[in-house]
Amino acid sequence: xxxxxxxxxxxxxxxxxxxxxxxxxxxxxxxxxxxxxxxxxxxxxxxxxxxxxxxxxxxxxxxxxxxxxxxxxxxxxxxxxxxxxxxxxxxxxxxxxxxxxxxxxxxxxxxxxxxxxxxxxxxxxxxxxxxxxxxxxxxxxxxxxxxxxxxxxxxxxxxxxxxxxxxxxxxxxxxxxxxxxxxxxxxxxxxxxxxxxxxxxxxxxxxxxxxxxxxxxxxxxxxxxxxxxxxxxxxxxxxxxxxxxxxxxxxxxxxxxxxxxxxxxxxxxxxxxxxxxxxxxxxxxxxxxxxxxxxxxxxxxxxxxxxxxxxxxxxxxxxxxxxxx
Amino acid sequence: xxxxxxxxxxxxxxxxxxxxxxxxxxxxxxxxxxxxxxxxxxxxxxxxxxxxxxxxxxxxxxxxxxxxxxxxxxxxxxxxxxxxxxxxxxxxxxxxxxxxxxxxxxxxxxxxxxxxxxxxxxxxxxxxxxxxxxxxxxxxxxxxxxxxxxxxxxxxxxxxxxxxxxxxxxxxxxxxxxxxxxxxxxxxxxxxxxxxxxxxxxxxxxxxxxxxxxxxxxxxxxxxxxxxxxxxxxxxxxxxxxxxxxxxxxxxxxxxxxxxxxxxxxxxxxxxxxxxxxxxxxxxxxxxxxxxxxxxxxxxxxxxxxxxxxxxxxxxxxxxxxxxx
Numbered sequence: 001x002x003x004x005x006x007x008x009x010x011x012x013x014x015x016x017x018x019x020x021x022x023x024x025x026x027x028x029x030x031x032x033x034x035x036x037x038x039x040x041x042x043x044x045x046x047x048x049x050x051x052x053x054x055x056x057x058x059x060x061x062x063x064x065x066x067x068x069x070x071x072x073x074x075x076x077x078x079x080x081x082x083x084x085x086x087x088x089x090x091x092x093x094x095x096x097x098x099x100x101x102x103x104x105x106x107x108x109x110x111x112x113x114x115x116x117x118x119x120x121x122x123x124x125x126x127x128x129x130x131x132x133x134x135x136x137x138x139x140x141x142x143x144x145x146x147x148x149x150x151x152x153x154x155x156x157x158x159x160x161x162x163x164x165x166x167x168x169x170x171x172x173x174x175x176x177x178x179x180x181x182x183x184x185x186x187x188x189x190x191x192x193x194x195x196x197x198x199x200x201x202x203x204x205x206x207x208x209x210x211x212x213x214x215x216x217x218x219x220x221x222x223x224x225x226x227x228x229x230x231x232x233x234x235x236x237x238x239x240x241x242x243x244x245x246x247x248x249x250x251x252x253x254x255x256x257x258x259x260x261x262x263x264x265x266x267x268x269x270x271x272x273x274x275x276x277x278x279x280x281x282x283x284x285x286x287x288x289x290x291x292x293x294x295x296x297x298x299x300x301x302x303x304x305x306x307x308x309x310x311x312x313x314x315x316x317x318x319x320x321x322x323x324x325x
Numbered sequence: 326x327x328x329x330x331x332x333x334x335x336x337x338x339x340x341x342x343x344x345x346x347x348x349x350x351x352x353x354x355x356x357x358x359x360x361x362x363x364x365x366x367x368x369x370x371x372x373x374x375x376x377x378x379x380x381x382x383x384x385x386x387x388x389x390x391x392x393x394x395x396x397x398x399x400x401x402x403x404x405x406x407x408x409x410x411x412x413x414x415x416x417x418x419x420x421x422x423x424x425x426x427x428x429x430x431x432x433x434x435x436x437x438x439x440x441x442x443x444x445x446x447x448x449x450x451x452x453x454x455x456x457x458x459x460x461x462x463x464x465x466x467x468x469x470x471x472x473x474x475x476x477x478x479x480x481x482x483x484x485x486x487x488x489x490x491x492x493x494x495x496x497x498x499x500x501x502x503x504x505x506x507x508x509x510x511x512x513x514x515x516x517x518x519x520x521x522x523x524x525x526x527x528x529x530x531x532x533x534x535x536x537x538x539x540x541x542x543x544x545x546x547x548x549x550x551x552x553x554x555x556x557x558x559x560x561x562x563x564x565x566x567x568x569x570x571x572x573x574x575x576x577x578x579x580x581x582x583x584x585x586x587x588x589x590x591x592x593x594x595x596x597x598x599x600x601x602x603x604x605x606x607x608x609x610x611x612x613x614x615x616x617x618x619x620x621x622x623x624x625x626x627x628x629x630x631x632x633x634x635x636x637x638x639x640x641x642x643x644x645x646x647x648x649x650x
Contacts, residue, residue, distance in 0.1 A: 149515050182555055215562040238540070240540055241540040
């Protein structure tokens with residue numbers, strides 16, 4: 001596959017992005033190629049400095065950059081020569097099979113939806129994070145910030161998207177989907193959760209196990225934690241903050257080391273007709289490497305195809321409008 | 326003061342509750358007395374077993390118990406002889422000055438509001454949790470589960486309630502109030518947060534410093550974190566779960582030890598016309614001891630008086646209806 005990679009995006013670009021691309025390239029084999037999208041001169045300079053043969057990569061010149069703070073829609077329109085704009089153009093024409101960036105998250109989201117569209121029937125694409133389980137393996141948290149406000153039918157679809165991701169990328173058969181709530185009984189929690197529970201109960205699209213709490217995160221009880229993007233983002237940054245405090249104190253063992261975002265590198269935007277991954281703005285070279293390799297995993301797993309197939313069945317299916325719509 | 330204490334409430338009652346009351350009594354002096362509310366025979370049995378003079382306590386017989394899973398409103402009506410019902414009756418008549426329990430949280434909340442009323446103008450009373458700061462001191466998280474669904478004006482009032490608590494109980498002058506959000510700019514986050522931000526901006530009731538993120542929890546940047554009870558409860562249980570994993574691994578130092586709920590014992594229900602504290606259902610004797618002593622602190626600090634005074638000024642004040650009402 002051709003993995004498109006935005007060299008210009010991220011707080012530590014281009015040093016960390018080029019470093020990560022070089023690390024990732026060493027782990028690729030066969031016909032897989034990394035397509036470096038960014039300022040050509042800068043790319044060549046970095047490859048030369050590291051004594052890396054530029055023939056190992058494809059290089060596409062895009063002199064412009066969308067800054068971290070720029071308004072996504074405006075930037076995409078006004079900067080057609082930016083690395084993110086060029087990446088999406090190449091994704092659309094099929095010159096690349098997947099695209100990843102640690103740059104402006106909003107531009108990556110908007111670009112994904114505008115250039116590749118959401119899968120037919122998907123109301124809102126979503127992003128994820130990984131929660132390590134104490135006994136090994138991982139849980140998937142969905143959504144982690146893409147959708148701060150959701151309706152119950154959107155949460156319902158997150159259950160489906162998270163299941164497909166957990167199954168085909170993490171190899172979890174029949175993932176157990178829990179609704180992240182503040183009590184376990186059906187009538188507990190927010191009005192949103194109560195509505196979502198009614199939609200999820202006895203559904204035929206994924207294996208719903210009921211309400212779960214944040215104290216269940218690290219147990220092997222749940223594989224997919226469904227929540228709105230506001231809650232998910234708060235949880236994610238809370239765990240990151242605690243992880244940083246632990247690192248500072250040397251309180252890291254094999255289990256807690258798995259809280260390190262570098263290991264996972266990035267999250268796919270689930271629910272669009274392509275493979276697009278976004279990484280943490282602060283990504284270092286290891287995080288970048290893992291994001292590029294994860295882009296390959298998500299592509300090879302055929303996630304967007306699996307979502308399309310599920311939505312074909314789903315559209316014939318049992319979903320009914322949520323009561324709070 | 327007379328501190329009313331529900332001996333019957335909590336997962337480990339009466340062993341942990343009686344144990345905690347005995348520990349607390351040793352730390353009280355002068356005219357302060359603990360009023361044990363519960364099954365008289367059982368109380369005497371425990372005091373005798375521990376060779377504690379029953380004259381050190383006041384004992385009020387209430388043979389009935391509201392179970393942890395019972396419907397609060399129904400239980401309060403149908404069980405007038407339950408320890409929680411008796412506690413609120415005594416609070417109303419002034420026989421006790423404060424009341425605390427690790428029992429049925431819903432019954433404590435409903436009982437508080439029905440028997441003591443919310444302070445004039447307070448839309449929704451709230452509960453809190455403590456977040457230890459890395460450099461020492463604490464932040465207050467409000468709300469942690471009492472109000473899973475809130476409007477912007479309710480969040481606004483949480484800013485005021487949290488400020489008063491932080492100031493008079495934790496000695497923080499001019500507490501810095503942050504709105505817990507998933508981005509720092511004014512237009513970031515959920516629709517609810519955007520509305521709340523507009524209410525809080527330039528307000529004259531408390532010192533609003535803007536949006537803050539969950540990654541700011543342990544820094545000395547914010548003294549009061551305002552959020553809806555859904556988000557707060559998720560955060561609280563997430564931290565508890567991480568804390569438990571750390572304890573299991575022996576990863577506890579002076580800082581992380583401060584994540585232990587036992588140290589804080591319980592939270593006041595802020596915004597009612599009295600001093601009522603609720604504790605964690607799993608409370609052990611140390612947690613119970615600290616809840617009883619904290620009840621004294623909250624009472625002595627005159628929290629409900631300070632809230633009334635603030636609301637007198639507030640009602641004349643600048644608040645305007647939120648746009649999402």
